[in-house]
Amino acid sequence: MASSSHRRRPRPEQDFQWRPVRGPLLAVAAVAAVALVVTLIVAFRPGDASGGGQDRAVSDAGAVTSATVSDSASPTSPKPSATASTPTAGKHTTPPASATPSTTATRRATSGTARTPSTTTAPAAGRIRPGTTYDGVATSYDVGNGDGACLFGPTDDVMTAAMNTADYETAKACGAYVSVRAASGKSVTVRITNECPAPCAVGQLDLSQQAFAKLAPLSAGRIPITWSLLSPATSDTISIRYKTGSTQYWCGIQAIGHRNPLARLEVRTGGGWLALTRTAYNYFLSEQGTGCGAELRLTDIYGEQLVVPALAVRADVVQRTGVQFARH
Structure with a gap:
């Protein structure tokens, strides 16, 4: 290999000095031939299938794919997943081809959320929180x-x-x-x-x-x-009362007898559910009459929702619904 001084100051006579000679070429060719023979002997040793290295690479890749889709830890994995010790229904069943790891994870997260104790996950709680x-x-x-x-x-x-x-x-x-x-x-x-x-x-x-x-x-x-x-035991069910002066053009709606604090009251409209504004005197107002006399949807601080069928707008009359929030 040329020295750094030769690279910095090339001269015409160096072409002759660095022109390869036959002796070194013959030596290099001999070494290459010996290396080729050794390679062929090793490649065709008994017990080594042709292309075995490639087959192993494909098998390993397939194992990774299978582990990802089935979402289960490999028996030889040094770090099993956190959920591997908790058996679940269908855990080792191969999912449909259309299932992807992200879809499976989403389903598991959703069901996990549903199983989480409500006292720790009151999503609509305000200042007063369960378990505090x-x-x-x-x-x-x-x-x-x-x-x-x-x-x-x-x-x-x-x-x-x-x-x-x-x-x-x-x-x-x-x-x-x-x-x-x-x-x-x-x-x-x-x-x-x-x-x-x-x-x-x-x-x-x-x-x-x-x-x-x-x-x-x-x-x-x-x-x-x-x-x-x-969140006490109770045999009562929730009742609805329209405020004095309520009509189809303006109404105030109140829920009475709910087991858990009420976070939201919505009315059914042509475009879906509309949340009404709550007043300090505990009525939800529909200033323009939207949803007065329509279906109602009640949500407690734990996120549970109850749908109440449409009730007639009868001012200052307590109307029972027959529904109640779950106990926590």
């Missing part, structure tokens, strides 16, 4: 006939409470059941029927006097508490 314990204080007030800002109407059920404005969240807390526990260990379950405005602080519950008395004497006035959301 909140710190606050409890005060008390005279509930009178049991009605409140949620406009559920008079009731004999006095195990109720008013939620502070922040956690009331424009009536999203209306109808929620919460378990309240005092430092003494005593507890009571109440339903949110009212709003407690300032000076009620975040986390504060203004309990009915009857509910407060379950935790401490009324003379205590103000006690530290913890509280959390419940």
